[in-house]
Amino acid sequence: KLPANLLAAGLRNRYCRGVIALTNDDQANLAVAMSVRLLNPKVPVLARAMNRETAANLASFDTDHIINPFATFGRYLALAVASPGASQLLRWLTGMPGWTLRPETAPPHGHWVVCGYGRFGRECVRALRKQGLDVTIIDPNAKPEDGIHAVRGVGTEAEPLRAAGVEGAVGIVAGTDDDVTNLSIVVTARQITRDLFTVVRQNLQANHALFDAFDADITMVSSEIVAHECLARIHTPLLARFLLLAREQGEEWSDLLVARLKTSLGEATPEIWSVAMTASGAHALHRALLLEGTTIRVGDLRRDPGDRETQLACDVLYLSSGRAAALLPTDDIALAPGDELLFAGKPAARRAQLQTLRNVNVRDYVVSGIDRPGGWIWQWLTRRPNAPRQPGARN
Template structure:
């Protein structure tokens, strides 16, 4: 708060001096002006204490009256002068105070002071989100949904005010500053030991690069998740080994090719990296054959190169790159008459509308559907506000860069082991992926299931750790059992087991756990809640291991025991 007090003292120095002088002069003169007694005889002045008392209630317009005796004419004359002088002094001070409160510099100082106090008081693990546009807002809501804290740095004043209206479960610290400056990152808590990582989501790739470099120099080893769109900047991020770079255009191109080659594998990845509680993604089967690419910017480059690398033929339509020596077949944007027909749209298997303008992409897609009703349509959605238009069009596959990056970052942050499972999934054939999709779809019918990691330590699984230390064999299957009915499994599936540097994919139920192990599960929210009872309650863990109730337990345990007995009686 040092800057706040400094601004107050500097801006209010003259008004405070004026008020002080007015009160000093009015009090001193009134103390010396002779008065009169009850008989009308002159008396000495009332003194400093009584004079200050009279000026205090006179200057504040309270007005107690002439006490204890009526004043003399000289006292009334001076009090009249004092009334106007103190009112003018207070009015001048109040006007300056209001101007100070509305001053942008003072508001920034107060905001910075609150931000710094909030950062100093944070004890929970948190992430720094540098740049909170559409992608950043999705990431923040995803972190908030899983109970992770975050700090926002946003330089745009309009966007900053919009973020203050976002509904989060807690009030996140927000700073209106440039995250590419080292001081901004330090003020946001970069050097605090409970800072778990930085997400660089600024609109400009250069800013994200600066953020990654600053983090790498100030906190070497701290993960940095950066969004970039220029391919030639990837190597710059690779200097720091903990950087995770996501290029939304190249990543979507990989997904599109994956959907063509192995649609079941693509669907499994979409489910595993989806936001929990959202509707299950639809199965897409993009066809092989001839494709038409509208727009040859960074997105168009990535899509065209990926499709051609797979052996597909692509006709590229673009206006600005046609005369620049690029691999553009037809000059145009795709909305002009005859351009799509010249690209062979009547016989094409798929089309990608990949311009930066959402309405242009929708116009291209609608025209392509008129010319070829069976064509597979991929549209690029740039703004979240355009979602109702794309939903009304009902295209086959939409690419939303902000959503793709947000999902990728959240998957890495919330479940680090998931990356290992996705790497394993990349090498699996379609029958295996189809079985996985069927299993994932039944865990939480109609909705994307949750993924979570469990570490066998005292904070997360105290009951399991105590049993392991006593020599009791605890397996993965015990964590999959329903604590209400030990013979019934929970609606979840173990994906990865990690111990030291060793990783096991799809661990079996008989795998014995050791202290420090980490297990990645996927399942319903209800299954996760029931599993937590087993992790922290010794009685429930003993029950799922042995099937015996060795303790009368508390009210909850007795209620569950009675419920099991009633269920057994009905069966």
């Protein structure tokens, strides 16, 4: 029935722009992705996969976007250990509206205890060991493997925690599939070692208040990771490319960028948007580039339409063009048709920028300082010799 349901939902409709498979059943998501590939291969697919095997299967037939929340969190954790500044930048730019930039403690180097060695626990162990950290696992079915010390148990009692070396540990991961168990693990562990860095897995949104009350250093909620990844890849695909390159720039680069954005935009999570120099994305600018031969530079998109000498509250994070890609492009770079830019800024700046993108008269003022009259009567009059000056026009 699945193919019939997809067709009934409009899979082959000319307006179908994509299919998202986010059920909690890997086989169902796999079936959706495969059906789309066979019935309408031009439609992009975004699918959730909780197992690496499923993710590999999805990748084998070119699923466009695969989200494994456990593997994604593992990468976040590894990044937080290796480059706290880059981790903070990623969390800030992908944060939900209302999230505020705040000082964060980086996961420390030293011995770690991981409770629960299922899909999530394995990703955490893989991430920590990748950074050269020593790890002991606690699991009811624990078996030593790949040189990892293992202790049988759950971790809710002091005995297995002590056997795993929690007294000399710097951090603990509570990663079972039960929320009460996870909270019990970290509470017991902190009674033994007060300054432990805690990473806690939250399985159910209904338990949000309990996890807020505990205030772990990092709380992993798989549904939030999936939501963030979906929004980033659908709404602003350039953001994923930017973050991938940003991770490679080093700690100092990330710290400087965070400081720069904080100074210009404040501490609240900025709005992220992209602008394409195309007829649909920026009609007025695309026309000037393609038909009128006007030179338009990156900085022109940051000019205030009310006063071109004033900058809007936004920064350009990334430029993608047929020539090259650039992180933090400078204002003097000339744009070409088809170029795409990624912005971070305040909502008011985005609304003001739309005038430059869509209105020819606003574009001319912003780019060259020419304040053309807006109404059709004034446009006709200004084409005549000795045309009158528009009332209220800027000098």
